Amino acid sequence: MINKNAKILLEVRDLTAxxxxxxxxxxxxxxxxxxxxxxxxxxxxxxxxxxAKVLAGHPAYSVSGGEVLYQGxxxxxxxxxxxxxxxxFLGFQYPVxxxxxxxxxxxxxxxxxxxxxxxxDDLDPLEFDDLVREKMKLLEMDxxxxxxxxxxxxxxxxxxxxxxxxxxxxxxxxxxxxxxDSGLDIDALRVVAGGINKLLNADNACVLVTHYQxxxxxxxPDHVHVMSAGRIIKSGxxxxxxxxEERGYDWLLDDKKAGATA
Amino acid sequence: MSTVLDNLVSQPYKHGFVTDIESDTAxxxxxxxxxxxxxxxxxxxxxxxxxxxxxxxxxxTMEEPKWPNVHYPKIDFQAISYYAAPKAKPKLTSMDEVDPxxxxxxxxxxxxxxERAALAGVAVDVIFDSxxxxxxxxEKLAEVGIIxxxxxxxxxDHPELVRKYMGSVxxxxxxxxxxxxxxxFTDGSFCFIPKGVKCPMELSTYFRINTQDSGQFxxxxxxxxxxxxxxxxxxxxxxxxxxxQLHAAVVELVALDDxxxxxxxxxxxxxxxxxxxxxxxxxxxxxxxxxxxxxxxSWTQVETGSxxxxxxxSCVLLGDNSIGEFYSVALTNHRQQADTxxxxxxxxxxxxxxxxxxxISAGYSNNSYRGLVKIGPxxxxxxxxxxxxxxxxxxxxxxxxxxxxxxxxxxxxxxxxATTSKIGEDQLFYFQSRGIPxxxxxxxxxxxxxxxxxxxxxxEFAVEATKLLGLKLEGSVG
Numbered sequence: 151m152i153n154k155n156a157k158i159l160l161e162v163r164d165l166t167a168x169x170x171x172x173x174x175x176x177x178x179x180x181x182x183x184x185x186x187x188x189x190x191x192x193x194x195x196x197x198x199x200x201x202a203k204v205l206a207g208h209p210a211y212s213v214s215g216g217e218v219l220y221q222g223x224x225x226x227x228x229x230x231x232x233x234x235x236x237x238x239f240l241g242f243q244y245p246v247x248x249x250x251x252x253x254x255x256x257x258x259x260x261x262x263x264x265x266x267x268x269x270x271d272d273l274d275p276l277e278f279d280d281l282v283r284e285k286m287k288l289l290e291m292d293x294x295x296x297x298x299x300x301x302x303x304x305x306x307x308x309x310x311x312x313x314x315x316x317x318x319x320x321x322x323x324x325x326x327x328x329x330x331d332s333g334l335d336i337d338a339l340r341v342v343a344g345g346i347n348k349l350l351n352a353d354n355a356c357v358l359v360t361h362y363q364x365x366x367x368x369x370x371p372d373h374v375h376v377m378s379a380g381r382i383i384k385s386g387x388x389x390x391x392x393x394x395e396e397r398g399y400d401w402l403l404d405d406k407k408a409g410a411t412a
Numbered sequence: 413m414s415t416v417l418d419n420l421v422s423q424p425y426k427h428g429f430v431t432d433i434e435s436d437t438a439x440x441x442x443x444x445x446x447x448x449x450x451x452x453x454x455x456x457x458x459x460x461x462x463x464x465x466x467x468x469x470x471x472x473t474m475e476e477p478k479w480p481n482v483h484y485p486k487i488d489f490q491a492i493s494y495y496a497a498p499k500a501k502p503k504l505t506s507m508d509e510v511d512p513x514x515x516x517x518x519x520x521x522x523x524x525x526x527e528r529a530a531l532a533g534v535a536v537d538v539i540f541d542s543x544x545x546x547x548x549x550x551e552k553l554a555e556v557g558i559i560x561x562x563x564x565x566x567x568x569d570h571p572e573l574v575r576k577y578m579g580s581v582x583x584x585x586x587x588x589x590x591x592x593x594x595x596x597f598t599d600g601s602f603c604f605i606p607k608g609v610k611c612p613m614e615l616s617t618y619f620r621i622n623t624q625d626s627g628q629f630x631x632x633x634x635x636x637x638x639x640x641x642x643x644x645x646x647x648x649x650x651x652x653x654x655x656x657q658l659h660a661a662v663v664e665l666v667a668l669d670d671x672x673x674x675x676x677x678x679x680x681x682x683x684x685x686x687x688x689x690x691x692x693x694x695x696x697x698x699x700x701x702x703x704x705x706x707x708x709x710s711w712t713q714v715e716t717g718s719x720x721x722x723x724x725x726s727c728v729l730l731g732d733n734s735i736g737e738f739y740s741v742a743l744t745n746h747r748q749q750a751d752t753x754x755x756x757x758x759x760x761x762x763x764x765x766x767x768x769x770x771x772i773s774a775g776y777s778n779n780s781y782r783g784l785v786k787i788g789p790x791x792x793x794x795x796x797x798x799x800x801x802x803x804x805x806x807x808x809x810x811x812x813x814x815x816x817x818x819x820x821x822x823x824x825x826x827x828x829x830a831t832t833s834k835i836g837e838d839q840l841f842y843f844q845s846r847g848i849p850x851x852x853x854x855x856x857x858x859x860x861x862x863x864x865x866x867x868x869x870x871x872e873f874a875v876e877a878t879k880l881l882g883l884k885l886e887g888s889v890g
Contacts, residue, residue, distance in 0.1 A: 245842065
C-alpha cells in the first residue's frame, strides 16, 4: 500500500557497518513509510540479515558511518531495548533457546515492558493468559507451548510461529522479519504469512528479509530491493521479485559489473 | 564478552563495612595454651577442654586436603587469631543492653534483631565474630520445650545434650578443617526440638565476621527428636578486608525417628575484589545424620560469597526409609572459586536422596560440583536422583562436575543428569529486542535456571536469595 504522503517511519542514509573490523554494509539507503511492505532480497552473504540486526542494535555489529532516522529521531541514540519499546521489532532467523525461562513468563514481561508505556494495562498472569491464547489462535499454536521454556526443543516451524506471536503481542510500528520463511513447510508458511498479514495496517510497516519469492506469494511487497556486497543494487516493485525468481541474481550482478566498468 | 555483560557481573559488595567496636581478640597463633585460654574464657567443663585438645592433637597429624579444584597460597595458621569477641557487657539479658553500634550494624544488614520488629516471626541467633550476641524469641520457644540459643549457653545449661551429640555426626578427626574447628570453635548455635514438637517459627542464625585477621570457627548443632520438625536458616556476611579470613565451621544435624530438619543457607561472605584480593576462605563441614526411621534432612544452600568455597553438606541415611535432599545454587564471579556439592550415604533400607545442583560462573571464576552417592550393602531398594546443571556467563569462567557413585547393593537405583548452558550475547539481545533491559533479562534467565532450588527456600528467603543473585549480577539494584 503505497501512499507518498504517509509518514516516514525509517530513513536510512549511507549506512555502513562492520563486524569484527570487516565492512559488511557499505552504504545503504532506504526509506520506509507507514503502510508499506518492503522485501529485501539477495544472495547469501550480501548483508541482508546484517542490515536487520544493525537496525535492531545487535551488539556484534558496529555502525561505522551514515545515519538512520526512526520516526524522525536518531535511531543510534537508542539502546536496543529502547528501540523495541519505541516499536521496532526484529523477527529472528534463528531464535535462541533459553532453558528454564517459561514462554508465558517471558512473553508477559515483554508485553508489559513494551505495551504499558503505550498506555495499555499491566496484565497479571491470568489476564495475560487470556490475551496470549487469543493471539495464539491466529497462528494455530498449541497452548501447551506456553509452559515450555523459550524456544527450548522447538522445531524450526514452532520457533518461527513464536516469533510472529511476539510480533502479534508487541504490535510493532516497524517489523523487521529476518528470513521468517526459512524452515517452514508450506502449511506453516501459509499460517505464519497469514498471521503477519493480519498484523499489518496503514500505521505500521514491515521489512521482510528473504531469499525466496515464495513468502511474497502470501505477503505482497510494495517495494523489492536487491542487496549485493553490502549495498542495495536494485529496487523495484513486486515484479522484480518475480523476475528474480525466474532469472536468479546473476543478471543483476553482471549488469552492475558492466555498469561499473562503463 | 560484551561490556554490558562485564558491567553486570561487576557489582560492588554491599556488606563490606567494618563496625567500629572494641573487640577482645586473642593473640595470633595456635597452640595448646591458646585452646586452654579459649576454654577458660568460656568457663567450659573439663570434658569439653579434653574434646578440644584431642581434636587439636589429631589436627597436628593431618594435612590440608589437596583434592579440591581450588588454588590458594598456603594458609599460615599461626597468623590467625582464634578468638575475637565484641567487648560488651558480660551478660546480656535483653536487646537494650546490646552495644548500639552492633545494633546499627545488623540494622544495616537487614537482620531483624528487635523482637518487636521481627516481621515474619523469625527467631534469630546472632553470632558476631566468635560470640553469640543475642537470641530472639528464646522464651517463647522454651514454652514448647525448644532450646534455641548459643552453643556456649547450651554447654552451660544443657551439658548432657551437647556432650551426647557433639561430634557424633562429624567426629573430631573427620577432616582437617573439622579437626581445627573442634579444637578452637568459639561459639555457634544450638537447637533442640523435643519429641513430637513442630517448631512454630523459622529459626535463624546470622553470622558476621568483623575483625581482621581473625578466623571464625563456629559450631552448630541441631537435634530433632522423634517426630519433631524444624526449619532453620543461616545467613553470613563479612566486611571487606584485603587479607583473607578463614571460616571453618562445623554443622551437625541429628534427626531421630520421623523427624524432619530443613536447613537453608544464604551465604554472602565477602568474596574478595575483582582481582581476587581478600575475601573469606569458607572451609565448612556440614553433615546430617538421619538416625531414625522415616527421618528426613534437607539442605538448601545459596552460595554467592567467599573467595573460596569448600563445602559438602551431606546426609548419612542410617534409618530405614530416611530421606536426604540437597538443593544448591552456587554463584561465582571475578576470581572466586567454589568446589561444592554433597555426599549422600545410603545405609538403611529404602533410603532416598535427591540432589539438585545449579552452578553459575561469571568473570574468571571457577565453579565445581563434587558429589558422592554411596549405596551401602544393606541399603535394599535405595534410590538417588542427581541433577547437576552449570551455567556460564561470559567466555572466561569455568564449570566442572565431579560425580562419584559407589553402589554396593544390586537393588539400588541411581540416576545422574548434567547439563551446561551459557548466557551469551545472543540470549540477552533476544530479550532486548523485545524491550527487556539486560539486567532484567539476566535476572530472569538466572531465576529460571535456579527455580528448582529457590522453591525449596522458605518464602521470604527465596525473595532474599533472588535479590542477592540480582545484586551479584545486576547494575541497577546495587
